[in-house]
Amino acid sequence: xxxxxxxxxxxxxxxxxxxxxxxxxxxxxxxxxxxxxxxxxxxxxxxxxxxxxxxxxxxxxxxxxxxxxxxxxxxxxxxxxxxx
Numbered sequence: 001x002x003x004x005x006x007x008x009x010x011x012x013x014x015x016x017x018x019x020x021x022x023x024x025x026x027x028x029x030x031x032x033x034x035x036x037x038x039x040x041x042x043x044x045x046x047x048x049x050x051x052x053x054x055x056x057x058x059x060x061x062x063x064x065x066x067x068x069x070x071x072x073x074x075x076x077x078x079x080x081x082x083x084x
Contacts, residue, residue, distance in 0.1 A: 007063070019058065
């Protein structure tokens with residue numbers, strides 16, 4: 001279970017807070033999840049660019065790490081997110 005107390009008291013934007021909570025809700029026991037930006041945007045009714053800004057905000061705040069993942073054929077796939 002994630003403790004949101006630090007998120008509530010932070011000066012993060014609302015978009016970053018809602019994306020963090022979305023990712024925390026979908027994370028496994030290790031805090032990892034890999035939803036596509038398009039999926040996050042659709043489920044939260046946000047634009048893709050808003051989701052990208054929120055993810056950048058969370059990475060800068062060190063509440064999230066983002067790892068680019070690649071397919072075997074070299075194509076880009078969804079990112080792996082880790083809740084800090």
